[in-house]
Amino acid sequence: MDCIVNFHTNPSNKENKEGQFQLHSHSSAELTLLIKGEGYYSAGEQNVIALPGDLLLIPANLKHCYGCIRAWEGYSLHIYDQNIPSYCQYLLSHAFTQRPGPILKASLTPGAIERALTAMRQIREECGREEKNEYSYDVLRNGLETLLLAYHTGTCDKIIEAALEHPEEQMIQDALKDIHQNYHMPLKVSDLAANHYLSESIFRKKFMDRVGVSPKQYIITLRIDEAKRLLHISRKPVEFIATEVGFSSSSRFHEVFVKHVGMTPMEWRRQGQTNSCQ
Missing domain, CATH: 1.10.10.60 (Homeodomain-like)
Incomplete structure (x- = not known):
């Protein structure tokens, strides 16, 4: 894991510049879960609206920006795909292989949102520990698997269509x-x-x-x-x-x-x- 952030942004607060972020990239892949509010993520000609319950995947080294339209809250997790467990590597690479655009989005069901939110909180708590214990690896692995499976579950209809074509x-x-x-x-x-x-x-x-x-x-x-x-x-x-x-x-x-x-x-x-x- 690179880092995990629980963000709260209100665009009406003129002193808070986090709501509009200039074009940037990072060497880690990003998973963002939006809990409240509304905004967008852009990369090149792609513009993705982000609403509560949306889980977004952004590949490493992609130049992108985002904007907050209505006060939003969520979690952003950054990971290095070469350092994550085997099955998580597959889920992440398979998502980007099937991608319709550089930024991916899955709209989660209420049950999936709860599971994804719990996973984000577990990962944040575990990453915040000063000393890891013998179960830390398993907790982080289970949390990441839950997030990636939530994404794939939210896009399974598109995957079925692709399977029929190829x-x-x-x-x-x-x-x-x-x-x-x-x-x-x-x-x-x-x-x-x-x-x-x-x-x-x-x-x-x-x-x-x-x-x-x-x-x-x-x-x-x-x-x-x-x-x-x-x-x-x-x-x-x-x-x-x-x-x-x-x-x-x-x-x-x-x-x-x-x-x-x-x-x-x-x-x-x-x-x-x-x-x-x-």
Whole structure:
């Protein structure tokens, strides 16, 4: 997480300049939930009206601006997508892959608004802790997953339409979703292929053509990336992390980790601790 802000802005307050923000960008992606009021977000020729219950996604490095029309309140969360858990990475990248424009918006149902608001508050509270505990990672992960799932739920009708128009692309997206959801469990490429009524060889070719690597290599890279993140942000034993990211034994995990990263898991953890102290 980069930062999270609970904003309150009243455009009638002439001394408060936060209601109109000049063109800017940030290296982190943004998720904004509007609770009250009305405003807009703009990027290039796109102008998106923001109303209560709207959840907006803004990609990193996008030049954009916003304006408050009626006194508004909400939460803005900034995240670095390369540092978030595996399934959250998938949900975020899939949203931007399906985007109708650079700024995305989902209008949430009352129930989804409550879940998203609770998630924002949980994330803010956890980010505000001076010292994180062993459950902090799980609380932040669950909160972010809730927000991203709320967005996808709010746009599911558009996604269904896109799937009907591009069935092969949807097949790859479904496979990626399966992998990101279940990478920590035994995953066979043959089962992924069977889920889409394809032979393993045809599925592998379609996957490589679209993603650039084989399904097996994608799964291994995903497991190693998640292990690297867990080694840095948690104090969990290496053996536990090996199991948590889907390796059948700590020795196999050690072997694959050294091959991909160039150092042992403990060396990677110590390097992260050293960098954080500098």
